[in-house]
Amino acid sequence: MTVPLVPLGEPRPQRADAVRNRERLLAVAREVLAEHGAAGITMDGLAQRAGLGKGTAFRAFGTRAGIFRALLEADELAFQTAVMTGEPPLGPGADPVRRLVAYGRARSTFLMDHLQVMRATLDPGGPVPASGVEFTHTHIRMLLVQADLGIADVDNLSVQLSVALDGPLLLALHNPPPATARRVGSLEDSWQTLIERLCR
Amino acid sequence: MTVPLVPLGEPRPQRADAVRNRERLLAVAREVLAEHGAAGITMDGLAQRAGLGKGTAFRAFGTRAGIFRALLEADELAFQTAVMTGEPPLGPGADPVRRLVAYGRARSTFLMDHLQVMRATLDPGGPVPASGVEFTHTHIRMLLVQADLGIADVDNLSVQLSVALDGPLLLALHNPPPATARRVGSLEDSWQTLIERLCR
Numbered sequence: 001m002t003v004p005l006v007p008l009g010e011p012r013p014q015r016a017d018a019v020r021n022r023e024r025l026l027a028v029a030r031e032v033l034a035e036h037g038a039a040g041i042t043m044d045g046l047a048q049r050a051g052l053g054k055g056t057a058f059r060a061f062g063t064r065a066g067i068f069r070a071l072l073e074a075d076e077l078a079f080q081t082a083v084m085t086g087e088p089p090l091g092p093g094a095d096p097v098r099r100l101v102a103y104g105r106a107r108s109t110f111l112m113d114h115l116q117v118m119r120a121t122l123d124p125g126g127p128v129p130a131s132g133v134e135f136t137h138t139h140i141r142m143l144l145v146q147a148d149l150g151i152a153d154v155d156n157l158s159v160q161l162s163v164a165l166d167g168p169l170l171l172a173l174h175n176p177p178p179a180t181a182r183r184v185g186s187l188e189d190s191w192q193t194l195i196e197r198l199c200r
Numbered sequence: 201m202t203v204p205l206v207p208l209g210e211p212r213p214q215r216a217d218a219v220r221n222r223e224r225l226l227a228v229a230r231e232v233l234a235e236h237g238a239a240g241i242t243m244d245g246l247a248q249r250a251g252l253g254k255g256t257a258f259r260a261f262g263t264r265a266g267i268f269r270a271l272l273e274a275d276e277l278a279f280q281t282a283v284m285t286g287e288p289p290l291g292p293g294a295d296p297v298r299r300l301v302a303y304g305r306a307r308s309t310f311l312m313d314h315l316q317v318m319r320a321t322l323d324p325g326g327p328v329p330a331s332g333v334e335f336t337h338t339h340i341r342m343l344l345v346q347a348d349l350g351i352a353d354v355d356n357l358s359v360q361l362s363v364a365l366d367g368p369l370l371l372a373l374h375n376p377p378p379a380t381a382r383r384v385g386s387l388e389d390s391w392q393t394l395i396e397r398l399c400r
Contacts, residue, residue, distance in 0.1 A: 151393055151397075152385065153385035153386075153389060153390050153393070155385070156385055156386070156387050156389070156390035157390045157393065157394060159368050159387075159390075160364040160365070160367075160368060160387070160390055160391065160394060161364065161394075163363055163364055163367035163368050164360040164361065164363055164364035164367070165360075167360075167363035167364070167367040168359050168360060168363050185352065185353035185355070185356055186353075186356070187356050187359075187360070189353060189356070190353050190356035190357045190359075190360055191360065193351055193353070193357065194357060194360060194361075194398065197351075197397070197398050197399075198394065198397045198398055199397075
């Protein structure tokens with residue numbers, strides 16, 4: 001296991017009931033997100049639906065944005081676990097070029113599915129979140145080394161590829177995508193073309 | 201000439217002396233930037249060194265960040281003009297793959313040389329600036345079409361490549377680059393490897 005998990009938040013020791021309440025609030029948040037979207041989530045509403053006090057919700061997450069950060073963190077952890085210990089070709093065991101393709105496809109889908117949650121973690125006008133970018137970079141770098149393509153500088157190439165992958169979606173959080181984007185095909189297919197031509 | 205210039209600011213009709221004063225202040229700003237870096241630039245200092253009133257400097261640029269936006273805008277215009285009407289291989293006339301390589305190398309250098317100025321155009325904690333990203337995307341798309349590589353989806357590929365090019369440097373405005381970046385080679389060389397392998 002060569003890729004470390006990226007810590008997305010500070011772990012703090014918590015009492016068992018605090019942990020349980022937080023899990024319950026997160027589960028309720030997922031329900032509300034599925035039913036009403038991010039706009040439907042409020043501290044008050046969550047606490048009420050979970051049958052807990054508002055103070056408990058504030059102690060668990062700090063702010064409303066903190067709820068979305070907690071949701072994103074849990075999903076990032078599940079995603080990264082699938083990459084590191086899950087089934088091939090996303091997980092270990094497949095050819096590194098196939099894993100690069102699989103990683104980019106899965107990551108694009110993950111980011112697209114999480115745009116709404118990621119946007120809700122942002123402070124208004126704040127910087128683009130770095131969530132997962134370092135994991136993507138480290139993982140792509142490792143697979144490029146394994147693929148042994150005769151490329152001297154995998155450091156910079158892995159930075160460029162990780163930004164090519166995460167960048168269009170992270171930038172979409174703040175700036176509308178170029179008018180021509182996603183008109184013909186998908187970012188997933190385009191990533192596959194890029195990697196397959198680069199690695200042939 | 202198929203690539204339109206990206207308007208980076210709103211042109212406003214100005215009186216001849218206002219235009220002259222603004223040019224003079226910009227020239228002084230370039231001197232101070234070269235001598236003392238971005239931190240050395242203040243509205244007061246510029247006006248004094250240009251022998252103009254502080255009010256003239258404020259009318260010309262609005263805010264201190266406005267000075268840096270004006271500097272960046274002028275340099276972007278010169279860069280884009282070189283791409284559209286300058287000497288090949290950056291300008292027209294060379295093979296499209298050679299132009300892609302030349303564009304990426306020139307653009308990386310341009311962005312690295314302007315990081316300090318771009319940072320100074322930012323509002324604290326504000327979004328990543330989109331300066332030039334749309335031009336890069338449009339230009340790369342045009343060259344990919346001309347290169348006729350048999351790639352169906354040049355829309356998404358050109359988005360991914362333009363972000364691979366501009367992204368590492370735009371993100372460096374807010375986030376420190378990954379520790380491994382630029383350790384072995386240069387972003388320029390890495391871009392050339394990426395394009396040459398993609399287009400062979």
